[in-house]
Amino acid sequence: MKKFILYIVPLLALVSCKKTEPSGPSFQPTPYTIEIPFRFPTQLNIPADNPMTVEGIDLGRKLFYDGRISGSTHPDSMMTCATCHLQSRSFECGMDHPKFTGGHPFGVTGIPTPHFMMPMINLVWTHTGYLWNGRVYPDNPASGIRQLEDLVWMAIVAPHEMNSDTNKAKALIQSIPGYPELFEKAFGSSTVTAKNMGRAIAQFVRTLISADSKFDHYLRGQVQLTPEELHGYVLFMTEEGGDCFHCHGGEGNPLFTTNLFYNNGKDSVFTDPRDRYQVSGDPSDIGAYKAPTLRNLIFTAPYMHDGRFKTIDEVLDFYSSGLVWSSYVNPLMHHISTGGNQLTADERASMKAFLLTLTDSAFVINPAFAMPDLP
Amino acid sequence: MIDQPECLKFFHQKDNFPETFGRNAKWPESFHNRRLGDKSFTLWAGHFGTNVLNIMIICSKKDVILITFHTEFSQTKHRIRNFVVFKIFIQSNFDMTSLPRTCLKIFPGLLLIIGLVLPGCKKDNNEPDPTPSFGGISIQFNHHFKGVPLILDSLAWSDDYNNSFEINELQYFISDIRLHLHGGGAYQVATDDGIHYVDARIPESHQWYPADQIPQGEYDSLSFTFGLSAVKNLSNRFPDPPERDMFWPELLGGGYHYMKLNSKWKNDTVPELRPFMMHLGIGQLYDPEKPDSIIGYVQNFFTVKLDNSSFTIEAGKQKTLVMTMNLEHWYNGPPNAFNLALMPMGIMQNQPMMHAVCLNGRGVFSVKIE
Numbered sequence: 001m002k003k004f005i006l007y008i009v010p011l012l013a014l015v016s017c018k019k020t021e022p023s024g025p026s027f028q029p030t031p032y033t034i035e036i037p038f039r040f041p042t043q044l045n046i047p048a049d050n051p052m053t054v055e056g057i058d059l060g061r062k063l064f065y066d067g068r069i070s071g072s073t074h075p076d077s078m079m080t081c082a083t084c085h086l087q088s089r090s091f092e093c094g095m096d097h098p099k100f101t102g103g104h105p106f107g108v109t110g111i112p113t114p115h116f117m118m119p120m121i122n123l124v125w126t127h128t129g130y131l132w133n134g135r136v137y138p139d140n141p142a143s144g145i146r147q148l149e150d151l152v153w154m155a156i157v158a159p160h161e162m163n164s165d166t167n168k169a170k171a172l173i174q175s176i177p178g179y180p181e182l183f184e185k186a187f188g189s190s191t192v193t194a195k196n197m198g199r200a201i202a203q204f205v206r207t208l209i210s211a212d213s214k215f216d217h218y219l220r221g222q223v224q225l226t227p228e229e230l231h232g233y234v235l236f237m238t239e240e241g242g243d244c245f246h247c248h249g250g251e252g253n254p255l256f257t258t259n260l261f262y263n264n265g266k267d268s269v270f271t272d273p274r275d276r277y278q279v280s281g282d283p284s285d286i287g288a289y290k291a292p293t294l295r296n297l298i299f300t301a302p303y304m305h306d307g308r309f310k311t312i313d314e315v316l317d318f319y320s321s322g323l324v325w326s327s328y329v330n331p332l333m334h335h336i337s338t339g340g341n342q343l344t345a346d347e348r349a350s351m352k353a354f355l356l357t358l359t360d361s362a363f364v365i366n367p368a369f370a371m372p373d374l375p
Numbered sequence: 376m377i378d379q380p381e382c383l384k385f386f387h388q389k390d391n392f393p394e395t396f397g398r399n400a401k402w403p404e405s406f407h408n409r410r411l412g413d414k415s416f417t418l419w420a421g422h423f424g425t426n427v428l429n430i431m432i433i434c435s436k437k438d439v440i441l442i443t444f445h446t447e448f449s450q451t452k453h454r455i456r457n458f459v460v461f462k463i464f465i466q467s468n469f470d471m472t473s474l475p476r477t478c479l480k481i482f483p484g485l486l487l488i489i490g491l492v493l494p495g496c497k498k499d500n501n502e503p504d505p506t507p508s509f510g511g512i513s514i515q516f517n518h519h520f521k522g523v524p525l526i527l528d529s530l531a532w533s534d535d536y537n538n539s540f541e542i543n544e545l546q547y548f549i550s551d552i553r554l555h556l557h558g559g560g561a562y563q564v565a566t567d568d569g570i571h572y573v574d575a576r577i578p579e580s581h582q583w584y585p586a587d588q589i590p591q592g593e594y595d596s597l598s599f600t601f602g603l604s605a606v607k608n609l610s611n612r613f614p615d616p617p618e619r620d621m622f623w624p625e626l627l628g629g630g631y632h633y634m635k636l637n638s639k640w641k642n643d644t645v646p647e648l649r650p651f652m653m654h655l656g657i658g659q660l661y662d663p664e665k666p667d668s669i670i671g672y673v674q675n676f677f678t679v680k681l682d683n684s685s686f687t688i689e690a691g692k693q694k695t696l697v698m699t700m701n702l703e704h705w706y707n708g709p710p711n712a713f714n715l716a717l718m719p720m721g722i723m724q725n726q727p728m729m730h731a732v733c734l735n736g737r738g739v740f741s742v743k744i745e
Contacts, residue, residue: 039611039614040614041614041615041616041619042614042615043615127616234626237624237625237626237627238624238626238627238724239652239654239721239723239724240721240724243721245622245624249620249622250622250624251610251622251624251625252610252611252619252622252623252624252625252631253619253620253622258616258620259616260620282528283528284527284528284543325647327639327647327648329650330543330650331543331544331637331638331639331650331651331652332637332650332652333650334650334651334652334720334721335720336649336650337647337649337650337720
């Protein structure tokens with residue numbers, strides 16, 4: 001047993017080592033290591049050409065909050081990531097956004113986004129493509145629509161977002177004292193490029209990790225759930241209960257999403273040109289969208305890709321008795337023939353109590369994610 | 376004090392769990408009690424098979440330290456050489472700060488076991504081993520329905536009761552593939568801890584190239600575990616997808632689905648496609664007087680033995696084992712023919728139904744050697 005301990009101690013020490021060496025004498029960004037939370041996946045989606053660095057994250061955080069990234073200095077046409085992605089709403093806009101009534105964002109020209117917002121937390125574990133239909137994925141034949149990085153230029157040019165162009169954006173950022181130095185530190189060149197803007201913001205977004213909810217404490221054996229929360233947890237995790245876990249995970253998948261795509265029985269007629277089918281071409285994906293994480297649900301109303309449900313109660317009512325049959329409904333929605341899982345009012349209340357244990361209140365006030373001083 | 380989750384990372388990542396417990400290993404009650412949170416200290420000497428010796432200590436507070444000894448064998452051309460493997464596994468939630476105290480508690484039992492095991496170990500004789508000669512294997516997984524390659528999402532199949540259906544998802548584990556030597560003995564594939572995951576939608580998963588060096592010789596048959604044996608079916612052993620998404624809820628027994636076979640069916644009287652989820656994993660026993668109370672768990676994994684599968688491994692050469700899952704057997708048996716119209720929509724909380732499906736599963740596979 002002594003030998004065992006002798007072997008283990010140095011091994012543990014090795015496991016905890018981090019890379020520290022700089023890559024060169026003039027350009028020496030500081031490597032940043034993502035600490036994987038308890039039971040979270042080990043495979044991170046970090047492109048080889050955009051390694052995480054302290055300087056890159058710092059720059060990305062500034063750009064994330066800087067409205068001038070839209071290439072404009074006029075208050076009416078300035079827009080940035082943080083215009084819609086509010087930390088206080090777990091980086092969605094929330095129902096009570098002062099500008100986007102009901103939680104539906106629109107761009108600088110007033111055009112609403114095709115879909116409502118989806119969670120922007122724990123994206124470093126997303127391997128199935130970004131957005132509700134996963135159209136930003138590594139094997140995409142369209143070369144500029146493959147990574148989290150690409151969502152930055154897409155947001156700059158999209159009519160329903162910044163409605164700008166990347167030349168304007170990078171020229172304006174280049175002209176702001178302080179930014180060229182930050183680009184130099186992060187990427188070894190003071191020349192602002194759209195690619196490096198995307199890289200920096202993507203690095204920052206990959207740090208938006210939410211893993212400190214009451215349920216996380218429960219998994220770590222630090223707290224106990226209340227009887228009502230436990231009841232909801234049982235319903236969540238059982239096929240004959242709510243049967244949520246097949247798509248939304250649980251103790252075996254604490255992301256609380258598989259990041260896969262499902263037709264969950266909301267409709268019988270499908271006309272959305274941006275469903276999963278439009279990406280995969282597979283008819284079984286008609287009307288399918290990515291299952292979003294359930295973490296921080298309390299902050300992220302409205303729900304579903306089209307924001308049709310304004311409250312958690314409405315969502316639970318839908319899954320209980322509001323399912324709509326179509327031949328495209330995913331077979332995991334096995335309660336479809338009875339219209340839903342038929343949870344009673346008490347059971348739905350318990351389920352809601354459990355879902356609220358996924359709230360990470362510290363995340364929404366974490367100063368590391370807040371608006372920094374801008375150049 | 377060491378931060379508990381941090382210190383446990385090592386063990387999760389190492390996944391250092393014994394590979395073999397023998398097909399007939401019987402698990403002590405205390406193992407099941409662990410799931411029920413019972414506090415127990417058990418010294419247990421288990422199955423003594425012809426090739427495998429299992430001895431296990433379970434020392435439990437919140438969880439277990441599990442120490443195993445088992446014999447493994449290396450197969451050379453002419454003989455089997457036994458040796459003893461000693462492994463320690465510390466299960467999750469174990470408080471590392473209590474390790475020294477726990478070691479003291481189990482130390483007498485440990486001495487006893489060492490006393491039992493070591494005298495039985497013989498050193499090899501001094502003859503030099505003949506040069507071992509090895510070949511390799513690759514395994515290909517095919518999926519057919521009545522001899523026709525499976526097409527997902529196609530309403531092309533039917534059960535014995537004329538319900539037509541489509542298959543939408545097929546995901547499963549096989550493990551502990553054993554190649555049975557002519558004249559006795561077996562070689563067990565060890566690559567990836569002997570576990571392979573197959574997903575009908577992931578073509579890469581249909582091929583497995585174990586790194587094992589297979590001793591040359593004549594083999595009569597092969598067998599494997601469908602799903603994961605109790606020893607290997609550990610919760611949280613797969614943190615990443617796609618295997619991760621096979622997890623089986625802890626309160627239903629934990630570990631992983633052995634299989635997800637999702638389909639939708641219809642017939643003349645039910646024209647709307649209805650889901651049927653054939654999910655297999657650890658079953659539950661429910662208290663008949665309190666239907667929501669689980670009073671025990673059932674390990675539903677089973678061994679598939681393919682007798683007509685003799686083949687020769689030649690030194691330096693590769694054999695391909697083409698394993699075909701004949702899906703109609705899941706639905707039509709023998710021994711059980713299911714009428715999808717009468718089946719529940721899901722069976723993972725229905726142990727009698729899971730058992731019936733598992734009986735069909737024993738005849739699902741066929742193998743061809745190339």
